[in-house]
Amino acid sequence: MGCSRSTVAAVFAAANTAGVGFGEVAELGVDEVRRLLLPDPSAPVSDRAAPDFEYVHHELGRPSVTLLLLWNEYVARCRQTGEVPYQYSFFNEQYRRWAKATGASMRIPRNPGESVEVDWAGDPMAYADPITGQPVNGWLFVAAFSFSAYSYVETFADMTLGSWITVHAFENFGGAGRLLIPDNLRTGVSKADRYEPVLNPAYARLAEHYGTAIVPARIKARDKPVAEGSVRFVAGQVSAVLRDRRFVGLAELNEAIFAEVDRINAKPFQKREDSPWIVFYRDEQPLLVPLPQVRFELADLRKAKAGPNYHVQVEKNLYSVPSTLLIGRQLDVRITSHTVEVFDGAERVASHARFVGVTNRYATVPMHMPEAHRSRLVA
Incomplete structure (x- = not known):
């Protein structure tokens, strides 16, 4: 039968305890024998009140409802009926067993303003290049609050880190959540790991700038149900609604997407009260981390040496640094x-406007020059 010795022993022990012989089970089905000899360990003890875990699971989907709150309500009902309730720890254990047995997804508590889930939608949307007229694919970036499901969607020309840094979403929300939950994709996570994923350094600097913490979703786990649902919504509704329209340039495409997403955010929930728009502005936006005064810019970090002419070379242009620095x-x-x-350790020693599209240009701050050079400049 492919059973272990311990399983065989447990069956015989259960049969002896129940006083059941082979003749009494020979004509029964496998499930009937199992129920007779090996009752479900999650079945309630006879002197305890059985919780309605289907009701518990449904209620956990409502805002701010927790297992502790539902256990307290369960205990109160038991007191009214004179029944004996389960302890809180066993109540939790029983609910987990029920969810596993029924295939129901465990409800993860979501707090207002706490987490923003981000992801790329799978299917691109096409637009025409404004110069060549050729069709170009645009990739849909989705950011959604876990609590309200209030979403932000924008199309980008690529899926590089410059498109992924979430700045536009934060500005649209008017603040940042305390947690930012991306997928374990290479754009934001340099090394995917179930327990200790390594973040892209630039993405980590984004989090520091906006006062949020990045917690990548676990591999093959259901940590991002809202964003993944929003991805399906984008593919299923936004793309479908706009499928017959032709757009010239990203700006025109995004304008249409923003209007459609606003409509969806204002649509009432099917299984809870209000709409994502109402829940977000009423319950979440007041709790967001305020935006800093300066917008985050994606930066490239490099090393350079101070030359004899007290300049460093960056992309074939030269920028001055204090001449007091060692050559x-x-x-x-x-x-x-x-x-x-330019930084010397933690100290910023120079800041220049960047030359773009030119080479062999010098950006020189007079205060960086040696005294002799400054006096010659004045003369």
Whole structure:
């Protein structure tokens, strides 16, 4: 039968305890014999009140409802009827067994303003390049609050880190959640791991800038049900509604997407009160982490050495640093789309507007020059 010795022993022990012989079970089905000899261990003890776990599971889907609250209500009902309730720990254990046996997803508590789930939608949307007129694929970025399911969707020309950094979503929300939950994709997570994923350094700097913590979803786990549902919603509704329209450029496509997402956010929930828009602005937005005064910019970090002419070379252009620095000293350079910043350890020693599209240009701050050079400049 492919049974272990311990299973065979348990069956004989159960049969002896029940006083059941082979003749009494020979004509029964497997499930009937199992129920007769080996009752479900999750079945309630006879002197305890059986909780309605289907009701418990349904109620956990409502805002701010927890297992502790439902256990307290269960205990109160038992007191009214004179029944004996389960202890809280056993109540939790029984619910987990019930969820596993029925295939129901365990309800994960969600708090207002706590977490934002982010992901890419699977199917691209097409738009025409405004210069060539050729069709181009745009990739849908989705950010959604776990509590309200209030969503932000935007199309990008690629799925690189520059598109992934979530800045536009935070600005649309008017703040950041305390947790940011991405998938274990290479864009935001350099090394996927079930327990200790390694974040992309730039993505980690984004979190520090906005005062949020990045907690990648576990591999093959249901940590991002809202964003994954929003991905399906984008593919199923936004893409379908806009399927026959033709767009020129990303801006026109995104304008149509924003309007459609606003409509969906304002649509009432099917299984709870209000709508994502109402729940977000009423319960979540007041709790968000305020946005910093300066927008986060994706930066490229490099090393450079101070030359004899007190300049560092970055992308074939030269930027000045204080001449008091030792020639050949290794410096850190932070490059954004608009600026070039130079650091000596933790101290920023120079900041320049970045040259774009040109080479062999010098950006020189007079205060960086030696005294003799400054006096010659004045003369």
